[in-house]
Amino acid sequence: MAFANFTTQERLVLLFLSTTLVVGGIVKWTKLQNTPVLQIKTSSVNAEMQAFDRASHELNATGTDLDLVKTDVQAESNQVNGKININQATSVTLQELPGVGPTLADRIIAYRTEHGPFTQVEDLTLVRGIGPKMFEKIAKTISTD
CATH class of the missing domain: 1.10.150.320 (Photosystem II 12 kDa extrinsic protein)
Incomplete structure (x- = not known):
């Protein structure tokens, strides 16, 4: 199938889909570059540590040891x-x-x-x-x- 065998309308649809796919990929790649993986992991670990600290504090507050x-x-x-x-x-x-x-x-x-x-x-x-x-x-x- 050659590109020449498509009608003008089909070519425009293919061009639109290709452009949308490329632009979407660039946007996603840019967002990933602005959010470091280390920051994501650190925030996850910090949330777990805070939950542990709260639970530990509650146990100490109730006098359980x-x-x-x-x-x-x-x-x-x-x-x-x-x-x-x-x-x-x-x-x-x-x-x-x-x-x-x-x-x-x-x-x-x-x-x-x-x-x-x-x-x-x-x-x-x-x-x-x-x-x-x-x-x-x-x-x-x-x-x-």
């Missing part, structure tokens, strides 16, 4: 035969007990801190909010060992 995480892991590892050791359990672990929410878990820990470790599971009834019915619910799931 490695010692608390380690304590929680140790308390979970002290569950014997599926029972929760009430002398070592954290608030989060105590909340796994049926009917125990954050407030009651904090009361158990406060009582334990003030009076020392529980010597028997029945001592848990000395905590305000744990009556005979509540104790019946959780008695099979707790231990003092």
Whole structure:
């Protein structure tokens, strides 16, 4: 197919398409030259660093640190035969007990801190909010060992 075999109108359309393609390529190439790749990568890394810093700051603001995480892991590892050791359990672990929410878990820990470790599971009834019915619910799931 020779260019001479096209009509005048077809030649104008081909010329227009070719010119548009070349001009579009030049514009795109110029924009890429004005935006260095290093700048793109740096801004991406900076955004990730800022997100990490925010998350780290939020963790520090809530008081979460490695010692608390380690304590929680140790308390979970002290569950014997599926029972929760009430002398070592954290608030989060105590909340796994049926009917125990954050407030009651904090009361158990406060009582334990003030009076020392529980010597028997029945001592848990000395905590305000744990009556005979509540104790019946959780008695099979707790231990003092």
